[in-house]
Amino acid sequence: MRxxxxxxxxxxxxxxxxxxxxxxxxMSDAISLGVGEPDFDTPxxxxxxxxxxxxxxxxxxxSNSGLLELREEICKYLDRRFSVKYDxxxxxxxxxxxxxxxxxxxxxxxxxxxGEEVLIPQPSYVSYEPxxxxxxxxxxxxxxxxxxxxxxxxxxxxxxxxxxxxVLVLPFPNNPTGAILEKSDLEAIAKVCIEKDIYVxxxxxxxxxxxxDDHVSIASIPGMKERTILxxxxxxxxxxxxxxxxxxxxxxxxxxxxxxxxxxxxxxxxTTSQYAAVEAIKNGDDDVKEMRxxxxxxxxxxxxxxxxxxxxxxxxxxxxxxxxxxxxxxxTSEEFCTRFLMEEKVAVVPxxxxxxxxxxxxxxxxxxSIENLKLAxxxxxxxxxxxxxxx
Amino acid sequence: xxxxxxxxxxFIEKNSRVDLKELAVILGVDEATVVAELAAMEADGIICxxxxxxxxxxxxxxxxSAMIEVRVTPQRGKGFDDIAERIYKYPEVTSVYLxxxxxxxxxxxxGRTLKEVSSFVTDKLSTLDTVISTQTNFILKxxxxxxxxxxxKYEDERMMVTP
Numbered sequence: 145m146r147x148x149x150x151x152x153x154x155x156x157x158x159x160x161x162x163x164x165x166x167x168x169x170x171m172s173d174a175i176s177l178g179v180g181e182p183d184f185d186t187p188x189x190x191x192x193x194x195x196x197x198x199x200x201x202x203x204x205x206x207s208n209s210g211l212l213e214l215r216e217e218i219c220k221y222l223d224r225r226f227s228v229k230y231d232x233x234x235x236x237x238x239x240x241x242x243x244x245x246x247x248x249x250x251x252x253x254x255x256x257x258x259g260e261e262v263l264i265p266q267p268s269y270v271s272y273e274p275x276x277x278x279x280x281x282x283x284x285x286x287x288x289x290x291x292x293x294x295x296x297x298x299x300x301x302x303x304x305x306x307x308x309x310x311v312l313v314l315p316f317p318n319n320p321t322g323a324i325l326e327k328s329d330l331e332a333i334a335k336v337c338i339e340k341d342i343y344v345x346x347x348x349x350x351x352x353x354x355x356x357d358d359h360v361s362i363a364s365i366p367g368m369k370e371r372t373i374l375x376x377x378x379x380x381x382x383x384x385x386x387x388x389x390x391x392x393x394x395x396x397x398x399x400x401x402x403x404x405x406x407x408x409x410x411x412x413x414x415t416t417s418q419y420a421a422v423e424a425i426k427n428g429d430d431d432v433k434e435m436r437x438x439x440x441x442x443x444x445x446x447x448x449x450x451x452x453x454x455x456x457x458x459x460x461x462x463x464x465x466x467x468x469x470x471x472x473x474x475x476t477s478e479e480f481c482t483r484f485l486m487e488e489k490v491a492v493v494p495x496x497x498x499x500x501x502x503x504x505x506x507x508x509x510x511x512x513s514i515e516n517l518k519l520a521x522x523x524x525x526x527x528x529x530x531x532x533x534x535x
Numbered sequence: 536x537x538x539x540x541x542x543x544x545x546f547i548e549k550n551s552r553v554d555l556k557e558l559a560v561i562l563g564v565d566e567a568t569v570v571a572e573l574a575a576m577e578a579d580g581i582i583c584x585x586x587x588x589x590x591x592x593x594x595x596x597x598x599x600s601a602m603i604e605v606r607v608t609p610q611r612g613k614g615f616d617d618i619a620e621r622i623y624k625y626p627e628v629t630s631v632y633l634x635x636x637x638x639x640x641x642x643x644x645x646g647r648t649l650k651e652v653s654s655f656v657t658d659k660l661s662t663l664d665t666v667i668s669t670q671t672n673f674i675l676k677x678x679x680x681x682x683x684x685x686x687x688k689y690e691d692e693r694m695m696v697t698p
Binding site: 164165168169171174176178179180181183269270271319437440441442444445448491493497498514 | 542546557560561562563691693694695696697698
């Protein structure tokens with residue numbers, strides 16, 4: 145019998161720590177600091193709008209690019225929050241989460257199999273590399289450094305660019321490190337992108353969770369809008385992960401092609417979610433502010449806890465993750481996390497899940513109540529002290 | 536009101552037992568400031584007390600609470616203040632609010648038995664000169680009190696680990 149599955153897919157490594165994930169998800173009595181989604185429920189007025197749309201029988205397909213009203217509200221929002229202007233009719237597409245936008249965006253831009261390169265800074269979210277491979281690109285990893293607070297520098301970018309480079313994935317605020325890029329960082333990166341004529345896929349799903357100043361979008365830097373796909377969504381800022389709703393904005397030529405793929409693969413994003421999202425983006429600013437403040441309190445709590453524990457860690461200013469270094473214990477991240485899980489029953493994620501350069505770090509999520517964090521961090525302290533005593 | 540005060544109040548409204556050193560870390564201000572602001576707000580009567588939310592139904596204690604809608608005749612020059620004061624001085628009265636709408640004062644009452652509450656209303660409240668009428672509503676079950684859900688415990692339904 146012929147091999148029923150494609151080599152390209154078989155050869156794609158399953159997320160390196162699948163085994164670890166499987167163990168954790170079966171341990172029901174463990175405390176977890178391992179999730180990548182908000183602990184808040186979707187604010188009630190948003191859920192209510194979803195329910196109302198169902199009551200009214202709004203259960204049909206929307207247009208491929210999504211409800212026009214939602215696209216209009218997204219454009220108003222992006223202008224109001226980040227000073228980028230898009231045309232709702234031709235420069236926006238509503239997708240099934242930010243994830244679909246990453247996939248479709250890369251497929252729309254890459255000529256498969258001819259060696260076009262996609263630059264992926266790591267540590268970063270797990271799906272950029274596989275999506276680039278599936279799109280037929282050659283992923284090229286840029287290893288971000290702890291000493292730069294895991295920011296991407298213009299020099300690092302320059303060093304990675306070849307004449308095959310087409311797209312830079314820009315994942316900031318970053319999962320798993322919590323790193324951000326500020327305006328000056330972005331301006332330096334933008335200069336390189338313009339000079340070298342490369343496109344940017346800017347994944348700004350955590351834009352609203354920036355704790356230093358307001359997030360700056362690279363698309364707002366002169367000369368960048370025409371070479372940027374801005375990806376955002378409702379999951380993190382409005383605690384709407386299960387609704388699966390995101391969007392991409394960019395030059396008409398790219399959005400047009402993305403819409404084609406989206407049309408054949410997906411048809412349209414879930415209608416109920418789109419109606420709920422209209423409410424979120426129109427009337428949800430206060431919810432976002434309130435949740436951001438709660439995350440920021442937890443962030444300060446953790447930064448202080450790690451300082452007291454003497455575990456080296458740069459201060460993260462974005463998303464809801466903190467990325468301490470555990471290299472001193474002479475174990476791999478996965479060993480550290482497995483032992484911590486077995487001995488103290490707390491689940492955190494090995495940094496190596498987010499790229500080889502995440503080795504030596506662990507990702508701790510603070511999408512948990514302070515009480516929960518306190519309990520888990522207390523256990524981490526006990527664990528760390530035991531390891532240090534044994535040395 | 537300054538931003539720090541607002542942040543302190545918002546936090547301790549939900550959790551007044553927080554350690555002050557920890558509160559300072561969480562809010563990103565120094566501990567001395569937190570201590571000073573709390574003292575100042577206590578002195579100014581902005582912070583009026585620190586209470587505990589108790590679900591008495593889960594204890595063996597006998598407790599009955601009622602909300603009583605009271606209509607009164609306001610007095611010249613004093614409005615409702617004097618009559619409100621007359622009422623709130625009774626220790627069994629837990630809250631008194633001046634209301635808009637079809638009645639004037641909302642009086643919350645706690646007693647040990649139905650009878651105790653009823654006799655307070657008939658003997659003490661209704662007999663006050665300025666009280667025109669009362670309507671007593673007994674509380675059957677408390678689902679949520681002071682922003683806290685009493686019934687269900689929060690359960691985290693998320694997966695243990697997600698990328």
